[in-house]
Amino acid sequence: MPTISTVVAQTLHKAATVLRRDAPQDGMVFGELWDRVHALSPQLEADWASAVRESPQANNTPFKGYVNRNASSLVRAGWLYRGNRRWQLTGLGLDALDRWPDPVDFYGEAGRRYRRWERQQQSVSLAATALEQLPDSGHWVVLEELAAEFGVDPGVLGPVLRGTRSPGWYLALGEDGQAGARLPMWPFERDQWRALLSEEGLLDEGRSSLDTVRALPDRRLPVWEALVAAKQPLDEAVTVDETPRQLWIIRGVDAVTGVPLIRGPWRDDSMVTLDAGFPPASLAGRDPGSVRRAVETALPTAGPARREDVARELDAFLNRMRKGDIVLSTDGFETYVGVVRSSATHTAERWERRVDWRNLHKPLDFLKDLPSGLSGVVQDADSQILEATEYAETVLALIGDMPRTASLPTGPAVLPDATAELAAALHMPDTTWLQDCVELLRSTPQLIFHGPPGTGKTYTALALARHLAGASSATNVRLVQFHPAYAYEDFFEGIRPRLGRKKDGDTDGQLGYDLVPGPLRKLADEAERRPAEVFVLVVDEINRGHLAKIFGELYFLLEYRTERVHLLYGSDDGRGFRLPPNLYILGTMNTVDRSVAYMDAAMRRRFSFMELHPETPPVQGVLASWLARRAEEQGGDPTAHDDSYVRLLGEINRLLAESSPGDRSFRVGPSYFMQDLAHAGDGALERLWRTQIIPLLTEHHWGDGIDVEEVYGLPVLRERLNIPPPPADDAAGDADDIADPASQ
8 A cells, every 4th residue: 555655756756757768958847747757647636635535644735746845855955957947957966867767766865855955944044045146246166165164064065056946056066166166067157157147247258168067166155255255244134024923931040140041141141051061072063963962971870861961952052943933932921022033152161142122221021921831831940941932923922023934834734655774873774664554653653662681662753753754853853761750740740849939939938739741741742733743752761660550640641642631640631632643653662571560451551662672673683783884884804704703692592582482571682792892992892791691691591400600601692603712812912901990
């Protein structure tokens, strides 16, 4: 049965094929192109109707409109140009047809390139705006320099300029002035580039030929000079009117006095700051992935949930917050509103953005002036930075500014298919297992990964969640961990005590109580406000909590997403609460943990289950794949890596299977051998065995009379598998190192 994505992929691939065959130079009006595609593939309409009917997500968009909208991925990949209602295949698109002849692969690659553009969208827009100022200046710039100036991948910027053709797009050239930066081009594209450069007086006739177009080298302008000449400095490249306005609630207190920063430097110096402790040198890039890796490196001992929170706030401040956005900060009950006026810069161990505060002399009272929904968000003390864009127009109206908030997409959210890129990142042989997960979520939006320890359940759940949420993963993915003391009040919402505050912000000694939302309530409210986006809650160790107690009345909503229930504390204001259809739950469950009980039958019915087990795909070959890639990254031959780790893991699990025939619940997963501790020089494997493998197996065999060292000891397994031990002098040296660390 074809899916919606498959039908769209086939349609766009067929459209590109028709353009290559019938209209390579002039393109084709979309209406005519649509008719030709359906004449060649008349079954597409029936496939579309069937896919929509079988999809768990409601879709009322006409087939033609849906395809036209999703063609944006081809435009941002630089494969397609759309102008004056005509579609035209670019040289990059021609090359893509040859490289990805399968429609699903073709569309999937376009989607990956679209997401790369989406992650850098704001910076790409700034670079394109700078180029718009260059026509009639008689100069050109180097594409790589322009990309570096705005922090953009040139492999993203070049194709986007080819696909969108914004004013001045043709003035971003290669280092030697060559048009196209050595990317594939049709002959007519070179002719067009030649004509445009000639009109600007920039064509170098002597260095150009039939196959190459170059600009005059003495008309090359350094990017920073181009920006000055255009009177378009970086911080002014986009005006407020052009930028969709988001609303951000931002908090900060002085580390010494505890006084809100809005009372001091933020107010006095017209700024907001983030004391994240991450200087630019620690960030390989500002994209969400680089931010997350920097946080994981800087906070190795923090829990996963804490690292996720820090990464989300840092990504919001660096990337998602933009010029023209609104910021809101409080000092006691006094609420101040400002407009962001600069990009993020780093000074004195903190990140800063300039802000034009609008109501310093007439602050709002967040209890009296703000709508109840927003005042509740403002009182949420869990985060330093929160987005509340749905209230932007209300806040702007309160301070007398004209509302200019871009309308939010209305949905429905669509889960993307699994990609080869995601499978490769998880060391899976193909997308089959991951696509099964996606299809299960489309049917039942709750899925649990279960299996023995070390099989990568949490890692896989987070990777899949971030893939499903796409470019918004930094804000749309949350992780929580259940434990025996976890309750409904922690997970959804509960009453919390607070000390009352005076007007000056000091406590008044009075005790008050607030209804505080938990992670599920926060994410559900966000998903309700942004129905076109995918939100994912990852629940680690889901079976360690008392599920019926934690979920409460939400137990019913897991199965009946279209229904509403009245909440325990009445916060639904009598309207009832539902779990939005664009909110998905991924859980992990350790099948060997003897301290917890399995789910009851009613709860099991509300979840789908996917096993991760060392003896079956996709986990079966993960360790070998990881070792091969590690060898390749270190400059070795990936086909000749040391397979002793794979053999040792296999032998452990063989022995476990023999000791408990018919019981698959306990095995050792490959993750134990995919950590630095296992590969940190001489003696690394011995340390791993002594500190992790043997204790794990000792606990498993507790009370059954088995001598764990005799059966599973590393020397014993090495001898049985004919794996030579490390050289004696190296082993002795390692022992000396362990015995006397101070001597190192």
